[in-house]
Amino acid sequence: MKEIVKKLPEPVMQPIRYMMGCLPPRFRYGRVFRQSYDFLDNSQWWNKERLQEYQMNRLEQLLHHAYRNVPYYRRVFQEMALRPDSIKDFGDMNKLPFLTKTIIQNNIHDLVAENYPRSRLESVSTGGSTGDPLGFYHERGISAAREKAFIFALWSRVGFKAGDKCVELRGNILQSKKGGTFWMYNPAEKILRLSSYQMTDETLPKYIEKIRQFRPDFFHVYPSSIMILGKFMKERSIRPFHSVKALLCASENIYSWQRELLEDVFQCRVFSFYGHSERAVLAGECEKSISYHISPEYGFTEIVDERGIPVEKDGETGEIVATGFNNQAMPFIRYKTGDIAVYSSKTCTCGRNYPLIERIRGRIQDFLLSRKNHLIPLSTIQYEALGDSNFVRQFQFYQEKAGEVVVNIVKAQDYTKEEERRISRALQKGVSGDIEFHFEYKDLIPRTSGGKRRLLIQKLPSPE
Ligand SMILES: [Zn+2]
Numbered sequence: 072m073k074e075i076v077k078k079l080p081e082p083v084m085q086p087i088r089y090m091m092g093c094l095p096p097r098f099r100y101g102r103v104f105r106q107s108y109d110f111l112d113n114s115q116w117w118n119k120e121r122l123q124e125y126q127m128n129r130l131e132q133l134l135h136h137a138y139r140n141v142p143y144y145r146r147v148f149q150e151m152a153l154r155p156d157s158i159k160d161f162g163d164m165n166k167l168p169f170l171t172k173t174i175i176q177n178n179i180h181d182l183v184a185e186n187y188p189r190s191r192l193e194s195v196s197t198g199g200s201t202g203d204p205l206g207f208y209h210e211r212g213i214s215a216a217r218e219k220a221f222i223f224a225l226w227s228r229v230g231f232k233a234g235d236k237c238v239e240l241r242g243n244i245l246q247s248k249k250g251g252t253f254w255m256y257n258p259a260e261k262i263l264r265l266s267s268y269q270m271t272d273e274t275l276p277k278y279i280e281k282i283r284q285f286r287p288d289f290f291h292v293y294p295s296s297i298m299i300l301g302k303f304m305k306e307r308s309i310r311p312f313h314s315v316k317a318l319l320c321a322s323e324n325i326y327s328w329q330r331e332l333l334e335d336v337f338q339c340r341v342f343s344f345y346g347h348s349e350r351a352v353l354a355g356e357c358e359k360s361i362s363y364h365i366s367p368e369y370g371f372t373e374i375v376d377e378r379g380i381p382v383e384k385d386g387e388t389g390e391i392v393a394t395g396f397n398n399q400a401m402p403f404i405r406y407k408t409g410d411i412a413v414y415s416s417k418t419c420t421c422g423r424n425y426p427l428i429e430r431i432r433g434r435i436q437d438f439l440l441s442r443k444n445h446l447i448p449l450s451t452i453q454y455e456a457l458g459d460s461n462f463v464r465q466f467q468f469y470q471e472k473a474g475e476v477v478v479n480i481v482k483a484q485d486y487t488k489e490e491e492r493r494i495s496r497a498l499q500k501g502v503s504g505d506i507e508f509h510f511e512y513k514d515l516i517p518r519t520s521g522g523k524r525r526l527l528i529q530k531l532p533s534p535e
């Protein structure tokens with residue numbers, strides 16, 4: 072049915088979307104969504120033992136399935152002289168090798184389960200912000216419904232209900248219509264999708280007027296996109312949208328200076344969550360804290376150091392390694408995400424017994440390389456000097472040589488040479504002379520093919 076509807080011409084589609092928008096959301100999104108959402112509504116309050124028992128069952132089932140039906144994993148088990156029963160607890164998982172992006176690229180066909188015919192596969196490709204794009208498969212009709220249920224369950228922590236009105240500002244490019252509008256409304260989903268590309272001093276007042284008319288309950292955004300609107304509103308002291316309960320931020324790191332500015336301008340909670348297109352790990356903040364709660368119903372997540380050993384001390388950083396439960400068509404087992412997280416052993420006061428991550432420190436590509444070949448995390452650089460500044464509209468770091476970094480800046484009206492000196496001094500503090508910063512001035516900072524804006528374009532090879 073959905074496939075037929077998708078092929079209908081646009082003038083027929085829009086009334087159908089309006090009709091769908093009138094259906095109760097629980098029915099609109101189907102049985103898989105309903106079941107998953109109801110399950111999560113309950114399981115989020117389970118105690119630690121019950122959650123771990125659930126995870127272990129799902130893990131066993133996944134490993135047996137992979138051994139029986141997925142040629143790549145069958146080969147891996149045989150080469151290591153292992154069977155699925157060799158994995159008796161979470162600690163045994165390190166007997167299995169990591170799955171890397173390169174392995175996926177080289178074994179794409181062998182990673183698909185033999186008991187899944189082509190018709191049940193949905194092809195997915197990630198944008199690939201710096202490296203090559205990665206292609207893989209999800210389970211058609213199932214994966215997306217489950218994902219929606221998990222995301223909605225996360226958002227429900229700040230009051231979101233299926234059917235709430237949402238403004239989306241996530242790096243979409245929408246063509247300008249004749250009247251100079253840069254948005255599209257989807258009445259079935261109650262989403263007003265704004266284009267991130269035409270946001271200028273001339274068009275932003277129109278965006279703001281449109282948002283006021285729409286009276287959204289939530290914003291679903293990339294931090295870099297909403298920051299453009301946020302800075303504009305701050306500069307001109309424009310009043311917030313009172314109907315908005317929270318800004319739901321995804322896909323890019325959110326930095327503390329961004330959160331402060333956004334909460335000040337929009338007068339509501341900034342709620343950040345972490346996931347990726349591979350759908351092997353999901354984590355989000357809660358109503359009580361800004362630590363990321365890893366969803367144990369979604370998968371089994373490890374945080375490992377450079378040697379592949381689990382990180383166990385508070386405040387230590389490691390790479391997120393993910394085993395997802397929701398994709399049987401192409402299982403991701405011990406997948407190296409390339410994302411760096413800060414470990415926490417704490418339990419949140421909200422009552423959920425989910426493992427916590429203190430912060431996501433960004434991707435491996437979010438590090439600068441000093442003259443002495445030391446990795447310096449971007450988060451230690453004092454680029455608040457840029458982010459806080461009313462003189463800078465957008466900025467981005469660019470590195471292609473160890474010890475040298477280009478700072479690309481889109482100036483706001485009042486930017487002066489003195490501002491450049493002030494920023495330069497602030498940046499130097501974080502690197503104690505190991506990196507030289509050069510300033511370049513641009514009209515625009517381009518986005519990646521996926522529409523995201525990176526704080527750093529790192530052209531040096533990853534130390535992996
Ligand atoms: Zn919590």
